[in-house]
Amino acid sequence: MNIVLLSPHFPEQHFRYAAHLKQMGAQVIGLADEPPHFLKPHVKEALSDYFWVSDMNNYEELIRICGQITYQYGKIDRIESLNEHWLETEAALRTDFNVAGIKNDTIERIKKKSEMKKVFQAHGLPCARGKVVLSLEDALAFATEVGYPLVMKPDTGVGANHTYKVHDAAELMAVFENKPQEPYILEEFISGQICSFDGLTDRSGKPVFYTSTVYSSGIMEVVNSNDHVYYYTLREVPPELKDLGMQMLTLFDVKERFFHFEFFRRPETGDYVVLEINMRPPGGPTVDMFNYSNDFDLYREWAHVVLFNHFNAQVPRLYHCGYGGRKFHKAYLHSHEEVLQVCGPWMVQHGQLSPIFRQAMGDYFYILRSGDELELLEKLAFIQATREIPARAVVAFGQAGV
Known part of the structure; x- marks a missing residue:
């Protein structure tokens, strides 16, 4: 099988997808604008070949290189990036080279928040009211209808870039x-805890792995307030969340793909409200966290699904796995050395993040795991305690007030 991976060197851990594909016999061809002599040795080793382009946003250049790959290796069987930024490029290349997967005719409904919302509403899924606003008059009229606060964000935005919470007309x-010149969607603000339904499907759309994560804060709040964030995996997916997630897998025809569906959980009722869908793995080191939670290798299992349509691992859900981010500007109560000493038995990974992720996820991170949810939350609270906020109440997901 000939598999083209776009930007296989970034994010840093993505080379593992390539390495497992190659180990299982695939021709793994990297395509990116990183000069070959800058590729790290482990990335080069993970690839069968590498093609350089001067600009990944130059589609004509990508077409030419994919044509060269086809001439040299034969028909391309898969084109993947596993990265939100390149989903539309993937779809266009699959369309032009007749490669299996999401193509131009379906990409809009998984990239545009307004198109996702149409699917949610058509099938009765609870979601925030929203509208693409093309003028200030449109925006003010929607605000009059729905009321403040509201959230304003790009219709095809990634993460929380240029996303704002507005409290009044001014x-x-x-x-x-002052917003960028691109379509924006205005939505009613939903108060609740962010959680997700994540996993991987096989070629038929069957979820071969699924899990859920719970977040301390939304990315919009973290970015706009320059705060830190923690999140962690659940050992058991709440039944109501699982039912919604499974329905969405069918509605969006998710096949042979990672998925990351985001929800609000209303604190007063426990009901879930759909936020958005993402057809890629969750960001940062979250796939590593899934591995630590289950003692398996999801990079390897993804390769198994792509090549053989089979997920080999068991999913024991042995641990809750938590991520605690720190921002360098904050005055933390406990030093790095104290964190390692106190949290060492639960620590599985720590380090600095790539600069591109730091605004949303922190400058430095710690990943811990425990079979006990409250124990894990206590350790995350220790990591993030500041001189201004020395401790916070530890409440497990699903308990009163969360």
Whole structure:
């Protein structure tokens, strides 16, 4: 099988997908704008070949190189990036080279928040009211109808870039006048805890692995307030969340793909409200966290699914696995050395993040695991305690007030 991986060197851990594909016999061809002599040795080793382009946003250049790959290796069987940024490029290349997977005719409904919302509403899934606003008059009329606060964000945005919470008409006018020149969607603000339904499907759309994560704060709040974040995996997926997630897998025809579906959980009722869908693995080191939670290798299992349509591992859900991010500007109560000493028995990974992720996820991170949810949360609270906020109440997911 000939598999083209776009940007196989970034994020840093993505070379593992390539390495397992190659070990299982695939021709793994990297395609990126990173000069070959800058590729790290383990990335080069993971690839069968590598093709350089001067600009990944130059589609004509990508077409030419994929044509060269086809001439040299034969028909391309898969084109993947496992990266939100390149989903539309993947779809266009699959369309032009007749490669299996998401193509141009379906990409909009998994990239545009407004198109996702149409699917949610058509099938009765609970979601925030929203509208693409093309003028300030449109925005003010929607605000009058729905009321404040509101969230304003790019219709095809990634993460929390250029996403704003507005509390009144004056803020809305200021944001609208200074926003980038691209379509924006305005949504009612939903108060609740962010959680996700994540996993991997096989070629038929059957979920061969699924799990859930719970977040301390939304990425919009973290980015806009320059705060830190923690999140962790659950050992058991709540039944209501699982039911919603399974329904969405069918509605969006998710086949041979990672998925990352985001929800709000209302604190007063425990009900779930759909936020958005993402057809790729969750960001940062979250796939590593899934591995630590289950003592398996999801990079390897993804390769098994792509090549042989089979997921070999058991999913024991042995641990809750938590991520605690730190921002260098914060005055933490406990030093790095104290964190390692106190949390060492639970620590499985720590280090600095790539600069591109730091605004949302922190400058430095610690990953811990425990079979006990409250024990894990206590350790995360220790890591993130500041001189201003020395401790926080530890409440497990699903308990009162969460």
